[in-house]
Amino acid sequence: MSTVRQSLVIVGAGPRGTGILERLAANTSDDYGELALDVHLVDPYPPGGGRIWRREQSPLLWMNSQAQDVTMFTDDTVELAGPVVPGPVLHEWAGIDGRTFADRRRQGGYLRWVYERAVAALPDGVTVHHHPRRALRVSGSRHGRQQVWLEGVTRPLSADAVVLAQGHLDAELDDEQMELSEYAARHGLVHLPPDFTADSDLGALAPGQDVLVRGFGLAFVDLMVLLTEGRGGRFEGDTYVPSGREPVLHVGSRRGVPYHSKLGYDWDAGERPPLPRFLGPAQIDELLAKEGGFGPDDFRCEVWPLIDKELGFAHYHRLFTAHPERTSVAWDVFEEKYAAAAPLSAEQQALVAASVPDPADRLDLAALDRPLDGVRHASYEELQAGLRGHITDDLERRHDPAHSPDLAVFLGLLSVYGQLVRLGDVGPWWHGFFSYLASGPPGPRLRQLLALSRAGVVKFVGADMRVEARDGVFRATSASAPGVRIEARALVEARLPQPTLARTRDRLLRTLHEEGARSTDAGLLAVDPSDGRVLYRDGSAHPRRFALGPHTDARGAGAFTRPRTNGPSFRQNDATARAVLALLRDLSCRTTAA
The missing domain is CATH 3.50.50.60 (FAD/NAD(P)-binding domain)
Structure with missing residues (x-):
């Protein structure tokens, strides 16, 4: 030069x-x-x-x-x-x-x-x-x-x-957030729209105040920390000792559960799944070359089946090679038939059912995505116990190497993400799903969440949380506890702006x-x-x-x-x-x- x-x-x-x-x-x-x-x-x-x-x-x-x-x-x-x-x-x-x-x-x-x-x-x-x-x-x-x-x-x-x-x-606020913000201003309520939690004006949330929180991802975890330990509370083992300055957080979301805990173990031994296998450069090249080009609307019908098969391959590779006692056929036999089966096909499902006796050892991404689908609780108290059970089970599983296929799926998610970058805009759903499975909070944070729930500082709303502004308050309902309605004078949108x-x-x-x-x-x-x-x-x-x-x-x-x-x-x-x-x-x- x-x-x-x-x-x-x-x-x-x-x-x-x-x-x-x-x-x-x-x-x-x-x-x-x-x-x-x-x-x-x-x-x-x-x-x-x-x-x-x-x-x-x-x-x-x-x-x-x-x-x-x-x-x-x-x-x-x-x-x-x-x-x-x-x-x-x-x-x-x-x-x-x-x-x-x-x-x-x-x-x-x-x-x-x-x-x-x-x-x-x-x-x-x-x-x-x-x-x-x-x-x-x-x-x-x-x-x-x-x-x-x-x-x-x-x-x-x-x-x-x-x-x-x-x-x-x-x-800037979207139409719904603008309406909620204006409603809050008219009725003397508190509405905190999507923001970076560390920059939010949390001083507007008073001690003991009931607060609806919509969003159960990492932004919620930050909110939880700043409004509890950040206000002088402390954890003594599995018990939370409040300072008396905490509000009461009623949290829900579309799924109704927090992101999965970070895995608490490393790859100990054995071959890692050879990735990519069913969603690699060749498949991305085909998608990019398709007539009319690739768009977000193509994701569900053309990309998701390949993702499902790729993550399934990672899961079963680990299950068959590290835990063969939980399978009924040899890996090479299963692998050949799995490769030949069409993604998401009845043939693939039948192969898995015949080769993996325990349904708990089979990968079901739809069930993972919506764990509370069809789950109904008769009371708010029953919902709290049910959600604590769900979080406890997740913590135990994510720290137990007996479930090491979960780590293989995590590696599969990283591989898939790296491939999908080439497709550009695949729509917002995939990023949320990836974060839910692969980018959740540390295990200690979920143990703190359980302690806060037992202390009554955090309460669970459930799945498909709906918020409406009526009669001078915010009201929340969910599909998990039909008939239960929570009223509050504060609403926090615990998520990042789009x-x-x-x-x-x-x-x-x-x-x-x-x-x-x-x-x-x-x-x-x-x-x-x-x-x-x-x-x-x-x-x-x-x-x-x-x-x-x-x-x-x-x-x-x-x-x-x-x-x-x-x-x-x-x-x-x-x-x-x-x-x-x-x-x-x-x-x-x-x-x-x-």
Whole structure:
């Protein structure tokens, strides 16, 4: 490259922006010649951790992954064109037990260290500047330099390329949330819409107040922690000792149960299932090549059967090879017939029934997805006991190696997620299902939930929770306890905002959409899956604008991942970084030639 100084703007300095920076450093070699580049990181929060992993948050909030399962570094399993640059996993960097669930502030420290290491690894000609502001707009022609306008600054940053890596975003209220919020204002109620729990105004929830909570995932776990231990309560073994400052949380959701506990054991011995088997690159290629293209509406009929068969293969491979006494035929016989059977077919079901005597050893994804379907309780008290039993059973199973096919299914889920990234927008259901099975809370959190239930601080509403605003209050009902109705003067939506372009509060993305950037059926920013370039409604890809993260249809499972799992985010980061460097080299060559 020539020494003409170039500029790259990365909007978002959290884990995704840090990952892009790490890949820029890894891919910058002698092949690029002398690099003269200013990298501008735009984020109101500190680089590395960004908003979600910033140090200024409660130390009570944990990661939901063990420290040995968190890395920001590539390894030889990652399919990428750039070089592998190994580095320490979180527990190695922090000097802690790998099975520890580290608090988020410690993860923020790890991410900050990764950021500083990436900056130090950049060539001498590269300078990194952090702008602690919000980016408001990006302008400029497709064939000229871009201008990135910042909040509170009159002159924009000039950029040869722009990478949008904002991460999780706030959103404007949808119609239902707006109605509930306005109703609460008229009647003096409290309504907390979808938000990041650490940023919610929980001071509005009074001690002893009945609070309806809609959502039973990780956002609820954070809410539970901040409103109990965060208000001075404490756990003594399996007993919760309240401070008297806690509200009473009545929690329900579509499923009516919390996400499955994190698995409490490792792969001890035996062959891992050879994945992918029934949903791999060849099958994704076929789906992408289908006439008319692949869309979210195709998921249930064309993709889900392959997922079901893939996860079933992982489950039964482990069952037959590690627990053969619980099967009635040899693995090679079963495997041949399983491979020949059509997904979700009667033939496949008959094979499983004949080969696996105990129904409890068979994989039933539909039953896993809706565990309370058909379960009815005669009273609210009976519902509480039933849900405590469900959570207790889940904890025991997820910590018992006798159920190690569950770990094989977890590995299958990771494999499937990595393949589906290539399809783009597959609709919201899959991401929720994946999180429910594979991204649940640590086991200790569910034991705390049981203690809070016994103490009467948390009460369960059940499945298919419905909330209505009538007669000056919020009312909740569920299918799990017909006839039971809970009234409260506070409602919390315990879930993250949906990252749609139409409703995001990120002004840059909304303006981008208004000016022609394409959105998917689910409202995500469409990008070229090969390198992350932003796609437009005229069918073109912007040559200088790139985007990665949950607001795009190339969203992966997260900006960091488990070691040795061919993490899709690492593949995406590498492809985008290389595309940016290729663009800069091409622009530099043109300048030199001119």
